[in-house]
Amino acid sequence: MSQPTPQERHEAVSLADAAVRALQNNLDISLSRHTKESRMADIVFEQSRFDPTLSVNGQFFRTVDPLERPVFGATGGLLNQITKFDQRNHAVSVDASTPLITGGNFDVNYSPARYSASPAEGFLFNPAWTGGLSFTVTQPLLKNAGIAVSTTFIKVAQNNAVVEQHIFRDRVMTVIASVEQNYWELVFARENVKVAQAALKAAEELLATNRLKAKGGVMSIVDVLQAEAAVASRVEQVLVAEKAIRDEEDQLRTILNPGEAELRQNVRLTPVDAPITYLETLSLEEAIETAIEQRPEIVQAKKHIESSELNKQFARNQLLPTLSFQGTMGLTGLGGDYSESLMRNFSGSFYNYGAGLVFSYPLGNRAAISAYTKRQLEAKNAEISLASVRHQIILGVREAVRRVQTDFKRIETTRSARILAEKQLQTEQERLKVGLSATRFVLDFQRDLSIAQGNELRAIVDYNKSLSNLARHKATTLDRYHLEIS
Incomplete structure (x- = not known):
């Protein structure tokens, strides 16, 4: 049909x-x-x-060491037995970097940290807060x-x-x-x-x-x-x-x-x-x-x-x-708490800076x-x-x-x-x-x-x-x- x-x-x-x-x-x-x-x-x-790139890194580190001799700023006088030396470090690192249109790179790093030790005799601050702020510029000059x-x-x-x-x-x-x-x-x-x-x-x-x-x-x-x-x-x-x-x-x-x-x-x-x-x-x-x-x-x-x-x-x-210029500048701070450390960090009293050149060339190329x-x-x-x-x-x-x-x-x-x-x-x-x-x-x-x-x-x-x-x-x-x- x-x-x-x-x-x-x-x-x-x-x-x-x-x-x-x-x-x-x-x-x-x-x-x-x-x-x-x-x-x-x-x-x-x-x-x-x-x-730009932003990275944050946090760390905690503790060390308990046996001491057989005095440590300046920690144990004081002579030891008559093994003594524990307890150190604790809390650190945070915040890093921001961005490539530059000129071919270089700019990096900012801020790293506050808290340090404590026990026993502690003679430390100015215990616990102590430190802060580091650094600026780094890298710029190629040829390649x-x-x-x-x-x-x-x-x-x-x-x-x-x-x-x-x-x-x-x-x-x-x-x-x-x-x-x-x-x-x-x-x-x-x-x-x-x-x-x-x-x-x-x-x-x-x-x-x-x-x-x-x-x-x-x-x-x-x-x-x-x-x-x-x-x-x-x-x-x-x-x-x-x-x-x-x-x-x-x-x-x-x-x-x-x-x-x-x-x-x-x-x-x-x-x-x-x-x-x-x-x-x-x-x-x-x-x-x-x-x-x-x-x-x-x-x-x-x-x-x-x-x-x-x-x-x-x-x-x-x-x-x-390859010929690159690298320059860096940093500020540091110290205090018994974070605010005190931060204030000294930006006071400009403690600083570092440096510059250098890096050269390389592959033989034959x-x-x-x-x-x-x-x-x-x-x-x-x-x-x-x-x-x-x-x-x-x-x-x-x-x-x-x-x-x-x-x-x-x-x-x-x-x-x-x-x-x-x-x-x-x-x-x-x-x-x-x-x-x-x-x-x-x-x-x-x-x-x-x-x-x-x-x-x-x-x-x-x-x-x-x-x-x-x-x-x-x-x-x-x-x-x-x-x-x-x-």
Whole structure:
């Protein structure tokens, strides 16, 4: 038992609506959007290298030692037996450090501690509180020194984000261009059915006329058979044309990427936009300049050059020896309680400071030299790639402009051919009526007219597809629909 055919649902669709729906549902667009977002996360990751770090460390330490001799400040006089010496230390260390944009590092450390001992004779404070506050600055002077070096990978990540933004824009335009191509093919398929149906109708009318004449004895049965064969052939052409509509509808619906449930439904798409047949103003030089200015590949290539140059400068810096300056300054305090220790800590009476240089250089330094050589080659390749992209874009635009001009001329020539075919058919039909022609000649002219109509329709659709192709080469596809990528 055959299953019932799903009920058809007719849906009118404009070119702009199809483009928007394709962008909303396209899987490649979703993937590219996620990749673009990940590039933005890369920028934050590189910037996080300059985030400050805070650490807190608390310790308690107790030591009970056996004493066999006096300890100054603890046991007093001579010992006559083993004496316990009990020491307890409570310490907290708070450290905050932050990388500097100049390539150095700044560190602040505050370390209060409480110390007690038993027995205790002679200590000024027992328990005693101490406090230490220190500031340390480390700054490279050669290798890894400077804002330009320390921000290299942030700038590279920003360039990568811009590149991914234009890759995303390129994919958006590719999707829209694909929608346009399939949309016009659907328009052609629907109009081509009308051409096939008109040819079938003309053959059926000729068959009906021939049958009447054959019954009246003024036409042979051969003419009837010829007309019947033509009708059968043109029925086949209508069936093939109707199948082409279904195929093009499925192709367009696939690009719109509906869900499986929607795809299972029997939906008939009706295009509402008609193809244009007038010649748009074209300037080859202007088209090339527009493409050079707006094509995503140009921006990508330029950003690759910038990133390659940044990487080359960073690699050149890594050839230098390591020479770092380190300076430190500290304040200390002492008291019988924490507040007293804190007050003396910041009084400035007890302090320390120092400075020094650290130098190192790997003998041979082959790793840095090899990396620099590699980065130089990458920078040269990036410049060559930009030149290659520009050449390809210029050639592509030139070909696209020629195609538009050629397809428009095809419209004019195929229209003239169709008009001539109509006149020839009309003339031959008049000749057939007065017995000066034969059925097969009329059928031939009907076929020629059908072919001419199909050729004209194909030329019109190809012209609109060529305009879409030219807009894609100029990177103005989004402008046609007033779409912006945020």
